[in-house]
Amino acid sequence: MSEFQPLWDEAAEIWDANTEEPSFRGYVSADYRAVYESLVLLQGHARTFLEWGSGLGVVSIMASRMGFEAYGIEAEAELVEYARLLSRAYQADAKFAAGNFMPEDFEWNPARGHEISRTVMDSGSGYAELDMELRDFDLIYAYPWPEEHDLYQNIIQDCGRPGSLLLSYDAQEGINLVRIQSAG
Secondary structure (H helix, E strand, C coil): CCCCHHHHHHHHHHHHHHCCCHHHCCCCCCCHHHHHHHHHHHECCECEEEEECCCCCHHHHHHHHCCCEEEEEECCHHHHHHHHHHHHHCCCCCEEEECECCCCCCCCCHHHCCCCCCCCCCCCECHHHHCCCHHHCCEEEECCCHHHHHHHHHHHHHHCCCCCEEEEEECCCEEEEEECCCCC
16 A cells, blocks of 8 residues: 555545536546656656646645645646645645646647647636746656646747656547747
8 A cells, every 4th residue: 555545535535525516527536556657767867847737736735745846737626626625634845836738838739740629728717826847847747637747748849948848648549748849
């Protein structure tokens, strides 16, 4: 049993109690154990961690407790509040912001495969609230919708730190780790 099992269980209870709430409609939890095992392997290879679409903050909280400087950006303000409560309850130093994870200087272009299916992009960017920019992070975690993998990689390639890592989870594909090279 993982030290994080109580956190995973509490997140599941929150989800079960709120499944009909509008702010939970786009919420999907990852395979936390698989993400945790990946984070274990990445300890010492990355320092700053950002979770895109952080939901209840479970992955950011795990990353913080594992020694990463951890942050999360989530479009739904109610989920951000739950994430902050869970972070305090589990003695993590993860910081969360309400907004979207697309940097303001990113140029969306459908010709580059920038397809958006269900990711919320109509709220303001969350980076200002964190007082950070995408290039400040060397490890980004996301759970993209199937059509959005290229978009996520392009965002990091265009606006992130050269050589940063994108750790993603997909229900069909599982865990994927990609080192992103800069566009320039």
